[in-house]
Amino acid sequence: MSLLAAQTQGFLSPTGVEIAFLLVGIVTLGAAVVTVTTKQLVHAALWLVVALGGLAVEYLLLTAEFIAWVQVLIYVGSVIVLLLFGLMLTRAPIGRSPDADSGNRWVALGVAVAAAAALVWVVVDAFRATWIDLDGPARGTTEVSGRMLFRHWVLPFEGLSVLLLAALVGAIVLSRLRKDTEEKR
Amino acid sequence: MTDVLDVVWRLLAVFVAFLVLPLVVGQTEHKVMAHMQGRLGPMRAGGFHGWAQLVADGVKFAQKEDVVPAGADRKVFQLAPAVALLPYLLVLVAIPVGPGDAVGQHVDAGVFFVLAVMGVGVLGSLMGGWASANKFSLLGGLRTAAQLLAYELPMLLAAASVAMAAGTVSLTGILDGFQWWWLPWQIVGALVFFTAGLAELQRPPFDMPVADSEIIFGAYTEYTGIRFALFLLAEYAGIVVLCGLTTVLFLGGWHGPAGIEGLGWLWTLLKTALLAFVVIWLRVSYPRLREDQLQKLAWTVLIPLALAQIALTGVVKVVIS
Numbered sequence: 001m002s003l004l005a006a007q008t009q010g011f012l013s014p015t016g017v018e019i020a021f022l023l024v025g026i027v028t029l030g031a032a033v034v035t036v037t038t039k040q041l042v043h044a045a046l047w048l049v050v051a052l053g054g055l056a057v058e059y060l061l062l063t064a065e066f067i068a069w070v071q072v073l074i075y076v077g078s079v080i081v082l083l084l085f086g087l088m089l090t091r092a093p094i095g096r097s098p099d100a101d102s103g104n105r106w107v108a109l110g111v112a113v114a115a116a117a118a119l120v121w122v123v124v125d126a127f128r129a130t131w132i133d134l135d136g137p138a139r140g141t142t143e144v145s146g147r148m149l150f151r152h153w154v155l156p157f158e159g160l161s162v163l164l165l166a167a168l169v170g171a172i173v174l175s176r177l178r179k180d181t182e183e184k185r
Numbered sequence: 186m187t188d189v190l191d192v193v194w195r196l197l198a199v200f201v202a203f204l205v206l207p208l209v210v211g212q213t214e215h216k217v218m219a220h221m222q223g224r225l226g227p228m229r230a231g232g233f234h235g236w237a238q239l240v241a242d243g244v245k246f247a248q249k250e251d252v253v254p255a256g257a258d259r260k261v262f263q264l265a266p267a268v269a270l271l272p273y274l275l276v277l278v279a280i281p282v283g284p285g286d287a288v289g290q291h292v293d294a295g296v297f298f299v300l301a302v303m304g305v306g307v308l309g310s311l312m313g314g315w316a317s318a319n320k321f322s323l324l325g326g327l328r329t330a331a332q333l334l335a336y337e338l339p340m341l342l343a344a345a346s347v348a349m350a351a352g353t354v355s356l357t358g359i360l361d362g363f364q365w366w367w368l369p370w371q372i373v374g375a376l377v378f379f380t381a382g383l384a385e386l387q388r389p390p391f392d393m394p395v396a397d398s399e400i401i402f403g404a405y406t407e408y409t410g411i412r413f414a415l416f417l418l419a420e421y422a423g424i425v426v427l428c429g430l431t432t433v434l435f436l437g438g439w440h441g442p443a444g445i446e447g448l449g450w451l452w453t454l455l456k457t458a459l460l461a462f463v464v465i466w467l468r469v470s471y472p473r474l475r476e477d478q479l480q481k482l483a484w485t486v487l488i489p490l491a492l493a494q495i496a497l498t499g500v501v502k503v504v505i506s
Contacts (some may be wrong), residue, residue, distance in 0.1 A: 042315055046261065049308065066354075069297035077304030078337060084311050085330040094258050094318050142294045142354050 021061045028054030036112075039096040045083050052076050063132060064140030195290065196278070203274045207421035212239045214421075214465045221469045249410035256318035257407065265316060266408070266415035269309025272302045273422035280429045281357045283439045283449035288357055295356035296344050299430060300337075303385070306419065307333045310387075310394075313416070314404030325403020328394035328476060329387065335483035336384040336391075342491035343378035346498045347371055347434045360438045368436065370501060374494040375435035377487050379460070382427040384483070386420060388464060390471040393479055428460035429453070 031050035038044050052075040059068035091097070102108065132139065149157060215238050219227040231237025253259055276299045281288035292298045307329060314326020350367060351359040368375075384391035395403040405416050432438055436456050439449030474482065 042258075042261070046312065065292075066294045066297065069294050069301045073297060073301035073304060073341075076308075077301055078334070081304075081307060081311065081330050081333055084308075084315070085327065085334070088311075088315060088323055088327050088330070092315055092323075094256060094316070142297075 017061055021058065024054050024057045024061070028058065036108075041087055041097050042084070042092050045080060045087060048083070049076055049080050052080070059140075062140065064145070066142040066145045067140065199278050200274070203277050203422065206425045207418055208239060210421045210424050210461050210465075211417075213461065214468075215239065217462065217465045218469050221466070243414070246411055246414035251410040251412060252407070254318055254407050258316040258318070261312050261316035262407075263412070265309045265313035266412045266419070267309070268312060269306050270415050270419040270422065272306040273419060273426050275302045276426045277422075277429075279356060280426070280433060281360055281438060282453045284360075291357055292355065294354050296348050296354045296359070296434070299356070299426075300341055300344060303423075303426065304333070304337060306423070307385070309416075309419065310404045313408065317404070317407040319406055321401050322404050322406045325394050325400050325406070328400070329404060332384055332387065332391065332394055332479060335480050336381040336487070339377050339483060339487035339491045340381040340385065342488070342495060343374040343381070344434060346374040346491070346494045349495065349498045349502060356433055360433060360440070363437045363440050365437070365440075365442075371435055371494070371498070373490055373497075375431065377491045377494065378435065379427070379431050381483070381487055382431065383464065383467070384479070386423040386427060388420070388424070389468040390474050391479060392473060393476050396473060424461055424464050425457070428457045428464065431460055432456040 028051050031047045031054060035044050035047040035051055038047065052071065056068045056071040056076070059065075059071060215227040216234070218224060219235070227238045228235040229238075230241045253262055278290050279288070279292040279295050279298050310329045311326045314322045314324075314329065317323075347359060347367075348354045350371060351362040353359060353362070387395050394400070395405060405413060408416060432453055437452075438456075439453050441448070441452040
């Protein structure tokens with residue numbers, strides 16, 4: 001089916017959705033690059049909002065509506081708020097942070113490029129020229145995602161739940177431990 | 186062509202509702218508070234019953250100089266009110282007011298959409314609080330963030346309970362499946378949802394992050410004129426959205442008693458208005474919760490209650506199916 005789709009689709013006559021997908025992708029990439037290069041800490045967090053929001057739009061364009069909203073709910077709504085909370089609690093100066101420059105920047109760049117290359121290679125190898133049929137029945141609705149998740153991916157799902165639970169319990173234990181030792185002093 | 190026209194009409198209708206309903210809530214708040222607290226001020230402007238008070242407020246806000254503090258981060262400071270206000274406009278698009286097609290846009294994962302987008306609005310307060318370069322604003326922003334983190338979870342869990350009961354996460358789907366006995370079945374979830382929603386909007390009694398007498402209006406200390414008015418408008422739009430959502434999720438939306446189905450949208454508006462009145466009523470009658478009490482209420486009362494509601498929903502669902 002994918003082969004057939006590849007034959008009917010060309011790279012030279014893009015549809016509106018494909019153009020939108022590319023443009024949003026460029027914006028997302030740009031925001032992500034600014035996030036790691038800006039010297040203003042809070043601005044970095046805010047650019048991360050743009051990058052993660054752009055990703056949500058990409059999911060939406062790929063008809064994965066449920067995943068898109070969960071992306072907004074978890075990453076934009078909660079993770080970023082937590083990040084900003086942490087920044088405001090510790091250090092969030094207006095303007096440039098002189099210590100925001102890391103000596104590891106070239107190593108970090110190498111790791112980032114390697115990770116990106118590996119991911120792009122895997123994705124390209126897995127999907128090649130598969131096209132999503134936008135006119136057919138939606139393939140990323142909540143119902144479809146739910147069926148996939150709980151029929152084929154139950155074990156990883158449960159494994160993740162246990163991992164998160166362990167992290168939760170660990171965080172509580174750590175925070176209480178310090179309180180106890182302070183009281184003993 | 187008719188499709189495009191249809192979409193334009195719907196968006197226009199949602200936009201008009203977005204412009205009108207928050208102002209109606211604002212005016213109602215003036216009047217209800219004036220009556221409940223015996224205030225004379227809001228009863229004078231324009232003559233009869235102080236009908237022009239809201240207009241006067243609007244003129245006042247528009248006239249004031251729009252000041253940006255010298256030490257502030259200008260761009261973030263100026264962008265913050267828009268970030269606070271726009272999410273509520275987006276949420277209104279997905280709230281069904283009547284049976285069938287009386288909704289701005291059918292969203293497949295409606296419950297997730299509205300909760301996700303509502304959560305984004307808080308970023309506006311955080312941005313404003315940080316960019317003001319004022320320690321009270323920063324503290325207010327911090328409190329806002331802590332409050333959001335605490336109350337997002339019970340709100341989600343309560344909404345998930347309804348989605349479980351209906352077997353769908355689409356808002357229109359939930360209303361299509363609504364039965365009257367869902368009301369007593371989901372009543373705990375409804376209370377948790379409404380309370381957590383109030384806290385997310387930072388309405389009294391959960392207004393510690395923006396308490397004017399204690400932290401001089403928190404994240405909004407440095408705002409004046411039209412930008413301050415936008416933050417206020419965001420609060421009222423939030424009330425409309427919260428009451429509309431509670432109506433749709435827990436009170437049956439356009440379903441009325443005795444099967445008067447033709448006037449569906451009227452029921453939705455009526456229930457929403459009633460809830461908005463309760464929001465205002467709570468503001469004038471409840472003392473403010475302290476910051477630690479705020480956190481304690483969310484983590485030790487609301488979340489266990491929401492989890493119990495989910496368990497109850499699951500058990501009943503299995504028994505009746």
